[in-house]
Amino acid sequence: MAIIQKVGDRAKKVGEKARAVGEKAGEKAKAVGETAKAVGEKARVVGEKAKVVGEKAGEAARDVGGLAKGIAKRSSELVEVTKLKFDISKLEKEMENNFTAMGQLLYRQSAGEEGMAPEIERLLTATTGIEEHIADLQKEVDRLQPKAPVCPDCQEEAPVGASYCPRCGQRLA
Numbered sequence: 363m364a365i366i367q368k369v370g371d372r373a374k375k376v377g378e379k380a381r382a383v384g385e386k387a388g389e390k391a392k393a394v395g396e397t398a399k400a401v402g403e404k405a406r407v408v409g410e411k412a413k414v415v416g417e418k419a420g421e422a423a424r425d426v427g428g429l430a431k432g433i434a435k436r437s438s439e440l441v442e443v444t445k446l447k448f449d450i451s452k453l454e455k456e457m458e459n460n461f462t463a464m465g466q467l468l469y470r471q472s473a474g475e476e477g478m479a480p481e482i483e484r485l486l487t488a489t490t491g492i493e494e495h496i497a498d499l500q501k502e503v504d505r506l507q508p509k510a511p512v513c514p515d516c517q518e519e520a521p522v523g524a525s526y527c528p529r530c531g532q533r534l535a
Contacts, residue, residue, distance in 0.1 A: 439506045446503050453496050460489045511535070 464485045471478040510519045511534045513527035520527055520534055527534060 443503055443506050446499050446506075450496050450499050450503075453492050453499070457489055457492050457496075460485045460492070464489075 464482055467478045467482050467485070471482070508522050510522050511524060512519055513530060513532050513534060515532040516527060516530045518527055518529040525534060526532065
């Protein structure tokens with residue numbers, strides 16, 4: 363029986379040690395669980411901040427995209443205006459040539475040369491058509507590049523699209 367007693371005592375000691383190790387393991391597991399919970403909470407907070415940053419970055423990207431679109435449209439309009447002004451310049455040169463030719467024809471007619479009237483009439487008609495075409499092109503230039511409004515009271519030039527004068531506050535037409 364002494365052996366059974368010794369085995370029992372030994373089993374009791376092993377059981378106590380196992381219980382102590384189990385308690386320590388439980389405490390460590392509890393601490394690891396709490397640490398994991400804290401890390402999870404921090405990860406959630408970081409995730410929310412990342413979401414906010416992502417949303418702001420998306421808004422900024424949309425703003426930049428809108429600006430780029432506006433710049434592209436504006437540069438396209440600038441190219442169109444340049445082309446229109448070049449066309450106007452060519453037409454003005456053509457009008458100048460017509461005036462010179464008409465002057466020569468009128469001089470020859472006044473010197474007694476006959477048959478100048480039909481050519482003078484053709485040049486007058488052509489020049490009138492050129493003037494009308496230039497006016498149409500100028501309207502298109504004005505549409506693409508509106509002129510800044512001028513205040514009727516103080517004559518200050520206001521920004522395009524302004525409703526009131528920045529100097530005196532007068533309502534602009």
